[in-house]
Amino acid sequence: MARRNDHSREQIQQMAITAAIGILNEEGPGQLSTRKVASAIGYTVGTLYLVFRNLDELLLHVNAATLDELHSAIRSALANQHTPVEQLKAIAFSYLEFARHQYARWSLLYSHQLQNGEQAPAWFNDKVNALFGLVEIPLKTVKPDMSHKDLVCATRVLWSGVHGACELALNNKLRLGDEVSADVLIHSMIDNYLAGLACEQVTA
Amino acid sequence: MARRNDHSREQIQQMAITAAIGILNEEGPGQLSTRKVASAIGYTVGTLYLVFRNLDELLLHVNAATLDELHSAIRSALANQHTPVEQLKAIAFSYLEFARHQYARWSLLYSHQLQNGEQAPAWFNDKVNALFGLVEIPLKTVKPDMSHKDLVCATRVLWSGVHGACELALNNKLRLGDEVSADVLIHSMIDNYLAGLACEQVTA
DNA sequence: CCATAATTCTGAACAGTGTTTAATTATAGT
DNA sequence: ACTATAATTAAACACTGTTCAGAATTATGG
Incomplete structure (x- = not known):
């Protein structure tokens, strides 16, 4: 047939x-x-x-769908928050929740590497940039006098910091006791990093 | 034969x-x-x-050897630093350097997951704990009045933060421009997180 | 309406993977 | 020397991603 x-x-x-x-x-x-x-x-x-073209391309589309869902999950979590710090935390915790509930797809987002040094297509990178954009908005409100470079930097620090905490905590690679959880780590990370940014502002 | x-x-x-x-x-x-x-x-x-027993067990031993090398790389980077902040940065940057120069082995450390929910043996977890111990020492000097819980928390925040920055930056997942690099991210992360911890101290 | 061209889809093949096991062989013990 | 024991291989199994010749259907042109 x-x-x-x-x-x-x-x-x-x-x-x-x-x-x-x-x-x-x-x-x-x-x-x-x-x-x-x-x-x-x-x-x-x-x-x-x-x-x-191959399995890689199928997985790229799966990842694109995952990025879209992650984006809308974060956007709906963002809807109820008003202060920028609350917004940044809402992003982080909806990221953690997404990683917990969609673990297989979330980890594919990072474990999947294109072979032969091929680059992801532009439409895919746009989806990634859109996610960083969600972080940049409240961050700019917290510290309006930031240069573009500093904004890009702070966004990536928060993103990769929260991501690292999610990844290692969910994979049990942190040897956490009973007292500390991924939630505690993320709270500490965001609170203190933002406090650090604020301190600089005073001394500058 | x-x-x-x-x-x-x-x-x-x-x-x-x-x-x-x-x-x-x-x-x-x-x-x-x-x-x-x-x-x-x-x-x-x-x-x-x-x-x-299987390939997993071989990879576990490869990872154990990698942890040992990482440990000694950090220890030798630590030797020349005297202030706790310099020590913490030396740890972070030797971690980044290790990830860059031993990328395959470094990423196996995290991509390798034991199957069927099996636990890593105690002797392996001890090696991981020993690495966290290297961070805890200077961190306790920076802020001696920390509770054990807070120390565990801050150690893991720094570790997973630096790790996340290394992973995402080396995998080109951060859409960084020319201005920002993994080094810049790690500097910002450590400086501001520690500054945040110090601020808390004043207000408490 | 029929022959031909173009497309869709399958099924088998290839080279590779992790893992198991029967059979074979060299050593050690008696 | 003979046997029991342990070491090692080679072949098999069930899977993987990928390719491709060919079969079967539709579309096209005369």
């Missing part, structure tokens, strides 16, 4: 992405394979390679 | 670990396989499974 023409290429693409996300959520990253995705959408592997 | 008895189990174990490190350094994590390690030491896969 061949030439069913049941779905367009775009439809098959979207079906594959959805199926991959399903497998990721229900069976974990180790169980995701091209054959499994293909059979989940009622096709064979060959068809998958007609629609994606 | 069989029963050569050329090496003891411990020798084969050590040869395999060394060979795995070599492959990791020269060909990258994607090229590491049981057959390759086995042939590099002049044996077949079966012998490897006589000496390690």
Whole structure:
């Protein structure tokens, strides 16, 4: 059999992405394979390679969908907060919550590396930049006299700091006792880093 | 052929670990396989499974060796620093340098997850704790009135913060411009977090 | 309406992976 | 010397990502 023409290429693409996300959520990253995705959408592997260059490209689209969901999760968490510090914490904790509840997809965001030194496409990088933008807005309110360079720097410090705490805490790599949790780490990180920025302001 | 008895189990174990490190350094994590390690030491896969339970256990030993090297790299960087803040920065920057120069092994430290929810053995966790201990010493000098809980917390915040900055910067996930680098992020992170801790002290 | 061209899709193949196990061989003990 | 024991291999199993010849269907042109 061949030439069913049941779905367009775009439809098959979207079906594959959805199926991959399903497998990721229900069976974990180790169980995701091209054959499994293909059979989940009622096709064979060959068809998958007609629609994606390789598995890497499929995963890139899965990651794009994840970035979109993370973006809207953060935006809705942001809606109820008014002071900039509360906003920054809302971002951090919705990030942590997302990592906890969508662990497989969240970790794929970082574990997935493009091969052969290929660059992610621009539309993908735009999604990443949009996320950093969400942090930059309240940060600029906290310290309006910041240069652009300092704003970029502070944004990345907060992002990678919170990310590192999430990653290591959720992977049990921090040898935390009962007293300290990821939440405590993030509170301390944000409070003290922002306090540090404020101190500088006084002495400058 | 069989029963050569050329090496003891411990020798084969050590040869395999060394060979795995070599492959990791020269060909990258994607090229590491049981057959390759086995042939590099002049044996077949079966012998490897006589000496390690599985590939996971071999990688655990590779990681243990990496932790040891990281420990001694930090200790030698620490030797020339005298003020606690300089010591904390020396730790952070030798961590960054280690990540840059031993990237494959450094990332294996975090990407390698034991399967089936198995726990790392105690002797491995001791090595991790020893690293955190290196941070705790100068941190306690900076702020001697800290509770144990606060010390554990601050240590992990600094560690995961610096780690997150290294990971994301080295993986090009931060969309940094030309102005900002991993070094700048780490300086900002440590300076402001410590300044934040100091501010608290005044107001408390 | 029919022949031909173009496309979709499959199924099998390839080279690789981790892991297990039967069989073989060299050594050690009696 | 003979046997029991331990070391080692080679082959197998079930999987992986990827490619590709060919089959089957649709679309096109005369």
